[in-house]
Amino acid sequence: MPSKIIIITILALLLIGFSILFIIEARNHNYDYKKDWVAVYFANPGDNSLDFAIENNEGEDAEYDYKILFGNDKTIEEKVAVEAGAKQKISPALDMNNLNGAEKIMIIVSNKDAEYKIYKNIK
Numbered sequence: 001m002p003s004k005i006i007i008i009t010i011l012a013l014l015l016i017g018f019s020i021l022f023i024i025e026a027r028n029h030n031y032d033y034k035k036d037w038v039a040v041y042f043a044n045p046g047d048n049s050l051d052f053a054i055e056n057n058e059g060e061d062a063e064y065d066y067k068i069l070f071g072n073d074k075t076i077e078e079k080v081a082v083e084a085g086a087k088q089k090i091s092p093a094l095d096m097n098n099l100n101g102a103e104k105i106m107i108i109v110s111n112k113d114a115e116y117k118i119y120k121n122i123k
Contacts, residue, residue, distance in 0.1 A: 040109045040116040043089060051091045052107055052118065056082040066109045068092055 039055040056062050061083050068076040075094060082088045109116045 038109075038111065038114065038116060040107070040118055042118060042120060045120070048122065049091075050094060050105060050107070050120070051089060053087050053089045054080065054082055054109055055087045056084060058084065060084050062111050064109050064111045066090070066107060068094070069106045069108070071104060 037057045043051040063081045105120045
C-alpha cells in the first residue's frame with residue numbers, strides 16, 4: 001500500500017511540474033506578454049515616398065513626436081497618438097522635388113525618454 005501512495009504522489013508531482021513548465025514556456029513565446037517595444041519603419045523603403053509607420057507595443061496608449069529633416073533642415077514637426085497594440089501609418093505631404101540639395105532624409109520619432117531614427121538616401 002505505501003508503494004502505491006509513493007507512485008501516485010510522484011506522478012502527481014510530475015504532472016504539476018510539467019504543467020507549470022508548459023505555462024511558463026507559453027508565456028515566453030507570446031510577444032504580447034509584458035510587451036514594451038516600439039517599431040518605426042518605412043512602408044516602402046525601395047521607392048521615393050516618405051510613408052512610414054509607428055507600431056506601439058508598449059502596452060498603453062502613447063503620443064509620439066516626429067520630425068522630418070532634409071539634411072539638417074527641419075521640414076515637419078508633428079505629434080501623433082497611437083493606441084496600444086496598434087500601428088499608425090503616416091504619409092507626410094512633402095514636395096520631393098524641393099529638397100534644397102539634401103541627399104539624406106531623416107525621420108526622428110520620440111516618446112518619453114526614447115528616440116527612434118530612420119534614414120533614407122535619395123541620391
